[in-house]
Amino acid sequence: MTKKKSFLDIVSENRFIHILLSILLGFLVGAVFLSVMGLSVGAAYGRLITSVTTRKGFSYVIVYSVPYIVAGLSVAFSFKTGVFNIGAEGQFVVGSMAAACVGILAGNLPKPILIPLCFIAAMAAGAIWGIIVGFLKTRWGINEVLSMIMFNWIAFYLSNFIAGIPAIHSDGTAEATKNISPNASMLFSKDFIKSAGLCPTANWGILVAIAMTVLVWFVIEKTTLGYELKAVGSNKFAAEYGGINVNRSILTALAISGALAGLAGALQLMGMGNRISVFSSQEGFGFAGIVVALIGCSNPFGVLIAGIFYGALMFGGSKLNLVGAPTQLINVIVGTVVFFIAISVIFENLKNLKPRANRNTEAAANKKTAEQKEGSKS
Amino acid sequence: MTNFMNNFGVILYATLIYTTPLLYAALGSCFSEVSGVVNIGIEGMMTAGAFTGTVVAYFTGNPWIGFLCGGLAGAFFGMLHAIATVNLGADQTIAGTAINMLGPGIVIMIAKVLFNSTDTIPLEASMKIPRLFRGVFDTSTVFGRFMDNVFANYASTYLVFIAVAIVWFVFYKTRFGLRLRACGEHPQACETLGINVIRMRFLCVCISGFLAGLGGACVTMAISTQFRPISIVGQGFIAIAAVIFGKFRPQGALLGCLLFGFCSGLKVVLGGSSGINMQLISMIPYVVTVIVLVLFVGKSRVPSANGKPYIKAK
Numbered sequence: 001m002t003k004k005k006s007f008l009d010i011v012s013e014n015r016f017i018h019i020l021l022s023i024l025l026g027f028l029v030g031a032v033f034l035s036v037m038g039l040s041v042g043a044a045y046g047r048l049i050t051s052v053t054t055r056k057g058f059s060y061v062i063v064y065s066v067p068y069i070v071a072g073l074s075v076a077f078s079f080k081t082g083v084f085n086i087g088a089e090g091q092f093v094v095g096s097m098a099a100a101c102v103g104i105l106a107g108n109l110p111k112p113i114l115i116p117l118c119f120i121a122a123m124a125a126g127a128i129w130g131i132i133v134g135f136l137k138t139r140w141g142i143n144e145v146l147s148m149i150m151f152n153w154i155a156f157y158l159s160n161f162i163a164g165i166p167a168i169h170s171d172g173t174a175e176a177t178k179n180i181s182p183n184a185s186m187l188f189s190k191d192f193i194k195s196a197g198l199c200p201t202a203n204w205g206i207l208v209a210i211a212m213t214v215l216v217w218f219v220i221e222k223t224t225l226g227y228e229l230k231a232v233g234s235n236k237f238a239a240e241y242g243g244i245n246v247n248r249s250i251l252t253a254l255a256i257s258g259a260l261a262g263l264a265g266a267l268q269l270m271g272m273g274n275r276i277s278v279f280s281s282q283e284g285f286g287f288a289g290i291v292v293a294l295i296g297c298s299n300p301f302g303v304l305i306a307g308i309f310y311g312a313l314m315f316g317g318s319k320l321n322l323v324g325a326p327t328q329l330i331n332v333i334v335g336t337v338v339f340f341i342a343i344s345v346i347f348e349n350l351k352n353l354k355p356r357a358n359r360n361t362e363a364a365a366n367k368k369t370a371e372q373k374e375g376s377k378s
Numbered sequence: 379m380t381n382f383m384n385n386f387g388v389i390l391y392a393t394l395i396y397t398t399p400l401l402y403a404a405l406g407s408c409f410s411e412v413s414g415v416v417n418i419g420i421e422g423m424m425t426a427g428a429f430t431g432t433v434v435a436y437f438t439g440n441p442w443i444g445f446l447c448g449g450l451a452g453a454f455f456g457m458l459h460a461i462a463t464v465n466l467g468a469d470q471t472i473a474g475t476a477i478n479m480l481g482p483g484i485v486i487m488i489a490k491v492l493f494n495s496t497d498t499i500p501l502e503a504s505m506k507i508p509r510l511f512r513g514v515f516d517t518s519t520v521f522g523r524f525m526d527n528v529f530a531n532y533a534s535t536y537l538v539f540i541a542v543a544i545v546w547f548v549f550y551k552t553r554f555g556l557r558l559r560a561c562g563e564h565p566q567a568c569e570t571l572g573i574n575v576i577r578m579r580f581l582c583v584c585i586s587g588f589l590a591g592l593g594g595a596c597v598t599m600a601i602s603t604q605f606r607p608i609s610i611v612g613q614g615f616i617a618i619a620a621v622i623f624g625k626f627r628p629q630g631a632l633l634g635c636l637l638f639g640f641c642s643g644l645k646v647v648l649g650g651s652s653g654i655n656m657q658l659i660s661m662i663p664y665v666v667t668v669i670v671l672v673l674f675v676g677k678s679r680v681p682s683a684n685g686k687p688y689i690k691a692k
Binding site: 033037084086136140142143145146147149150151152153154157158160161164280281282287290291294326328329330331332334335336338339341342343345346 | 418458462463466467468469471472473475476477478479480481482483484486487490491496608611612615616618619622623655657658660661664665667668671672680
């Protein structure tokens, strides 16, 4: 028996529509805040849209989004494998610093060697950061959320410490590292940027981000490794019973997730940052990765789109003060979006809004089909 | 000797002052986690409390009204978290992440509107939480000086230690506490005994927000004199860590917070004098925590139903 689905049924069942509704509600709440503050909603949102839709603006959005996408992939990968990688922040920081060290100390190497070397260093650093946490968990049963929070801060201070080492520290007065060698930079050539009308930090990091998206999708969906990791993620005990080494799977998952976060750090440095400052507080790329993974439903391609969306909000948001609106509005919007994604179960209940009589007949129909199924089974 | 006593006094003082906000938040975290709701939004609730506390104190001139309102602001975000996680069965980690974005986002936006800056106007001394034992001790003797150093703390510090005792009593010596713990272990069993799990958890998450808000208010009304966007940077997460460290018990969380507070205190004293790199000193609390966990504490037993939404059987 095929029943034609009503509009509300489709809305209630489609995860993608839930996300869109959440985003819509986020902007709605943002608009309420703007109105309460006596600011023009049209001016603020208009500015948001116009600043990201020009050619130059959009190139900024893409540049901004690269670290968010890859950090998002890192968190999404961890979600798929049943670990909540709140440690992406620390892995991002050590990855970034590892890439900076290679990019500064081995700056004489030619580009085709140096850039992959920086990537490898960053991924290795991130992976090690992830494996340590995994090892603490599998060997001593230390709660991974706790140790990840600790290792985020250890990474933070370690990065600040390394930035102060004379061989790395800036020659000038800046509280930062030296600039990485031009050979480690991923920027497009100045002439190309100028002729194409792109932003000054336009780089080819997005290609790496897209490649990683496809790779992560492939590993999760098409390989034995991905199957095992997912199995552990959905039911540890069943997986163990099925002959999967759970501890090894957790370590592998954290290593891959950490490597991705580390790579995100490298991409941020080699595409935009060019050097690492001595931080006064955590930069939050890893935490942004959590948000991006959530908006992207932990699906690699969803993460790609969510990362660009997040990049657009961040870049557009930085222009909001031009119309007198606080840039923090973006955090409120994103926070609301995530909040509604969390409670997206309310959207699933939308179909219950239908008139009662209608619902009753439907319930009867459902019961009938269920009975038929039962019958066909026995 | 005199010098040692002085330094020792200062370390103890600094330990207590840095422990205070963490401990409020950690007690809050205990309430939520023990009742079975993961509350990663403690950080955002602290930020809300930090801002509200100092702003209300600034406009009313009364630190205690400010302190209380700080708690209430935290409770408001606690309520949001409770509605999402307890009533609507949302993923608790995701909802907490949302709170961590909403809390700071909203208060910093309000700060912009009220003060045209992301920072609030610094409080005058009379609007801060008072120091109770100022001038009680005779500072002419070595011991008096030591006592004066240690007890130079703000009233909020003494309150939090009383709060630990109260929370311990509530958790382990009252019917409410028994029910609360049971909700985090086996909500279905609770429901069969006529305990309203939903109401219980809702209440606990609100209390958790209230305490986190008080913790935030301590930061801006005692340690510092104003709210800035960097007032609350990670204290909420450290409080959560202290709770896991303390095996989800208030008395254990106290130890965890003291450990962090002590390391921060050590940083203040060592930072000025020794030649050791500041960044490495700052790393100590986190490294020490991991080492202590591995060597002495080991596995932390999470309340069985922690993190699982409870859906009432129809």
